Amino acid sequence: MVATIAETDESAESEGVIDSHKRREILSRRPSYRKILNELSSDVPGVPKIEEEKSEEEGTPPNIATMAVPTSIYQTSTGQYIAIAQGGTIQISNPGSDGVQGLQALTMTNSGAPPPGATIVQYAAQSADGTQQFFVPGSQVVVQAATGDMPTYQIRAPTAALPRGVVMAASPGSLHSPQQLAEEATRKRELRLMKNREAAKECRRRKKEYVKCLESRVAMLEVQNKKLIEELETLKDICSPKTD
DNA sequence: TTAATTGTCCGTCATATACA
């Protein structure tokens, strides 16, 4: 599939690039949703701020600082925050000023592989063979081996006994053969795609939040406008009473 | 019932932007 995309890109490069550039010249780039919303929030008290992204080492909220899996914090469609902690504990918090205050906690039992077709964005579990699994979209899992000098990662089908392919196995410094270099390039690409995948999800979430914010602001302004019009009419009546 | 349409979600690519 990837090769097909690459070939298509190459064949359509000459005309596609020109179209793409023209399109991008027309479309002026907007600042990030986070910036816009935070600017709005500084102007309008009622507008919530989009939380700043925190790095793994500094950004974990105080109440969930001991999490084994980084970035395992999600927001539901209802605005709640879900944090997956060690041992399968899932913490749920309602959106508030501090984000993680008032955490609720519940423990879930991890019983084997997820059902086929289940929509699991990301999930961590300790499997029987001592490996840690991170479920990624596309009905695959990234498996981290528990033993060895350095962590190795494999992409597997959730129920498959054999790995589909090793994507992270050796340090760059020890690469020699073209095959190893190719594997390293593949690994880097997979890593980049995985990061971008998560970034896209996060970006869409922020965009939704941004749109919601704008919609609520529109509603608020409409109410305000209506009130002002009514007030104006009242003042008009007072200042110029009808003479029959 | 079925094909067409529509809406939504997701992954990927290209590129602007932020940052060390």
Place this chain on the structure above:
DNA sequence: TGTATATGACGGACAATTAA
């Protein structure tokens, strides 16, 4: 200046809806 991140654009998959 190179690298990481954010985001617009695009296309595919899938489910729900609609018209014939």
